[in-house]
Structures are given as C-alpha cells and as structure tokens.
Amino acid sequence: MICQLFQNPIKNFVVFCFFVFILLSQRELVLASSLQSVDRPFTIALLPDTQKYKNFSGIARAHIFDSQTQWIADHIIDENIVLTLHLGDIVDISVNSLWDAALSSLDYLNGLVPLVLTAGNHDISELVDPGSATYTESYQLFNKRVPASRFNKLPWFGGIYEKGKIENAYYFFNFGRVEYIVLALEYGPRDKVLDWANKIVEKYSEKTAIIVTHAYMAKGPKRLKAGDKYSPKLKEVPYHSKEYEYLSKEIWANDGDVIWERLAKKHKNIMFVFSGHSKGPGKLISKGVNGNPVFQVGANYQWEENGGNGYLRLMKFYPKTKKVTVKTYSPLLDHFRTDWENQFLIDLNTGEFLKLELPSSP
Numbered sequence: 001m002i003c004q005l006f007q008n009p010i011k012n013f014v015v016f017c018f019f020v021f022i023l024l025s026q027r028e029l030v031l032a033s034s035l036q037s038v039d040r041p042f043t044i045a046l047l048p049d050t051q052k053y054k055n056f057s058g059i060a061r062a063h064i065f066d067s068q069t070q071w072i073a074d075h076i077i078d079e080n081i082v083l084t085l086h087l088g089d090i091v092d093i094s095v096n097s098l099w100d101a102a103l104s105s106l107d108y109l110n111g112l113v114p115l116v117l118t119a120g121n122h123d124i125s126e127l128v129d130p131g132s133a134t135y136t137e138s139y140q141l142f143n144k145r146v147p148a149s150r151f152n153k154l155p156w157f158g159g160i161y162e163k164g165k166i167e168n169a170y171y172f173f174n175f176g177r178v179e180y181i182v183l184a185l186e187y188g189p190r191d192k193v194l195d196w197a198n199k200i201v202e203k204y205s206e207k208t209a210i211i212v213t214h215a216y217m218a219k220g221p222k223r224l225k226a227g228d229k230y231s232p233k234l235k236e237v238p239y240h241s242k243e244y245e246y247l248s249k250e251i252w253a254n255d256g257d258v259i260w261e262r263l264a265k266k267h268k269n270i271m272f273v274f275s276g277h278s279k280g281p282g283k284l285i286s287k288g289v290n291g292n293p294v295f296q297v298g299a300n301y302q303w304e305e306n307g308g309n310g311y312l313r314l315m316k317f318y319p320k321t322k323k324v325t326v327k328t329y330s331p332l333l334d335h336f337r338t339d340w341e342n343q344f345l346i347d348l349n350t351g352e353f354l355k356l357e358l359p360s361s362p
C-alpha cells in the first residue's frame with residue numbers, strides 16, 4: 001500500500017502539498033490561539049474583609065462568604081479569573097470554629113484558581129480567656145490553619161520571610177504577556193519585613209510587582225498615617241528614638257504612609273498596592289521615585305448591612321490596551337456599585353483613574 005502511494009510522482013506532489021497546507025493551517029491556528037490566549041483579558045478577584053460573615057457572638061452569614069467564592073469558581077472560565085486575593089480579616093477572631101467556617105467557604109476555590117491570603121489584625125487576634133474576652137496578637141493559629149506547607153509545593157509559590165510563616169510570602173504568576181510577583185505582607189509590616197520585601201522586589205525587578213497588605217489605604221485618596229483610627233501605628237514616634245527602637249523589636253506596626261515611603265515608592269516595578277481594613281473604599285495614584293505611577297486601592301464593606309453583603313472587587317486587565325476595569329459586585333444581591341469610589345477604569349498608559357460606564361455584566 002505504502003509502495004503504491006509513492007509510484008505516481010504527480011499524485012505524490014498533490015499529497016505533499018495537501019499535507020504542507022494542513023501543517024501550515026494548524027500552525028496558524030495554534031499561533032492564533034496562543035495570541036488570543038495571551039491577549040485575552042483576565043480578572044483578578046479581590047475579597048475584602050470577610051470577618052463579619054461569621055462572628056464569635058453567633059452571627060452566621062457564612063452563606064454570604066460562600067456566595068462570593070462560589071461565584072468566583074463558577075466564572076473562572078467566562079471571566080478568565082486567574083487569581084483571587086483575600087485582603088485580610090478572613091475571620092473575626094482567630095479561633096478554630098471561625099477558621100473552620102472561613103476555610104470551608106474558601107474551599108470552593110481549591111484547585112481551581114490560585115488564592116493568596118493576607119493576614120489581617122483579626123486573623124491574628126487570638127482569644128486567651130473567653131471569660132474576660134482577653135485577646136493577644138499571635139500568628140500561631142493563623143499559621144496552623146493556613147500552613148505554609150499548603151502553598152510551598154504549588155508551582156506559583158515563590159518564598160516566605162520566616163520559615164513556616166505564611167504572613168509574609170511572595171508568589172509568581174504570568175498573566176497576558178507580563179510576569180508578576182505578588183507579595184503578601186503581614187498586618188502593619190515590621191521594619192525588618194519591609195527590608196526583606198525591598199530585597200525581594202529588587203531581586204525580581206523584571207517582574208511587575210503587586211503588594212497586598214491589610215492596612216494601607218484610608219477612605220478616599222489617602223493612605224493610613226500615624227494616629228488615624230484604622231492605622232496600625234497608633235501614634236507617631238520619632239524614627240530611631242529610644243521608644244521606636246523598643247517598639248520596632250517585635251510588633252511595631254507600619255501603616256500605609258510608612259509602607260509607601262520605605263517600600264512602594266522605591267521600585268519602578270511596583271504597580272499596585274491592594275488593602276482592606278479601613279472604613280470606606282480608597283484609591284490613590286502616587287508617583288514613585290522612578291516616575292512610575294503606583295495604583296493604590298483599598299476596599300472593605302464589613303460595616304455595611306449583613307457584614308458587607310458579599311461585595312467583592314473584580315479587576316479586569318486588558319493586555320492589548322493596557323487598561324484595567326475595577327468593578328464592585330455582590331453575587332448575593334447580583335448588584336454592582338457604580339459610584340466613582342467603587343467602579344472606575346485604570347489607564348496604565350497614562351497613569352490615571354477614569355470614569356467607567358455602567359456595565360451590563362461582570
């Protein structure tokens with residue numbers, strides 16, 4: 001049969017041309033498909049503080065947290081959701097029963113989309129004595145319930161600051177044509193954590209950096225500063241004063257203004273800082289020392305009805321036009337918040353926030 005095929009030169013030429021045509025067509029198809037995939041818009045979902053969806057005094061709204069993660073899981077393909085970032089305060093108090101509920105909600109994302117968790121002040125607020133309602137700041141249970149071992153075998157895991165502690169960690173992703181590094185930093189990162197973060201961002205200076213830390217933005221176009229109600233830094237202490245040296249040894253907490261000065265403004269590859277914690281959404285563009293715009297965005301709805309009614313943030317990146325739409329959506333209510341604070345466009349070319357028209361879908 002094979003011998004017969006090669007006996008007629010004209011027929012052979014026709015067959016040869018046919019296969020060349022098929023191969024070239026397939027190559028074009030593969031190329032077109034790969035171009036389409038790298039240029040396809042992708043979405044990063046932000047989960048603001050979820051602490052009020054189940055709290056220690058018995059309020060049970062875990063179904064609202066479930067509605068958020070179920071929605072993300074259900075729309076991974078059509079919205080091309082490539083990453084979920086929890087902005088911290090996953091739980092109301094760091095006790096096992098609340099971690100059980102929160103991790104059960106987050107389980108809907110398990111194995112479907114990368115999830116980066118940020119430690120909030122409530123995630124490290126451990127109950128010492130239920131009788132007197134005494135709490136202590138500790139990452140012990142946080143790291144027990146969200147162990148580093150859960151992350152360090154994942155292909156997108158980068159590294160951590162302290163062995164076995166996931167509150168300061170970095171992760172690598174490729175979205176569109178861009179390589180990203182995501183750094184999750186502890187609540188009010190200590191000086192030595194900021195030193196470490198500087199080294200990591202510098203080491204991977206070819207990657208676009210996203211910083212996520214719980215307490216950074218205040219309401220409106222402002223970062224948290226010393227003395228603000230929601231600042232981890234309750235009062236200003238002169239840098240390198242005796243009191244500062246004492247406080248900085250262990251739990252001295254830096255707020256948005258300090259994180260900006262000592263980390264975010266210093267690197268040309270830092271593009272975003274995301275946070276939760278403060279009352280009211282905030283957004284601000286500041287220019288770093290290299291002239292690059294840094295887009296700083298905060299969201300948290302925990303004080304609103306039903307502990308936030310399940311509002312989450314959807315940041316859709318358009319690689320071709322270098323624009324990002326930011327929408328605030330509640331899967332529970334099937335409702336968008338379309339005011340200027342909650343819905344806007346980020347133009348990465350011009351470095352500005354722009355008005356975004358009313359969407360018809362997420």
Ligand SMILES: [Fe+2]
Nearest residue numbers: 089120121277
């Ligand atoms: Fe908080």
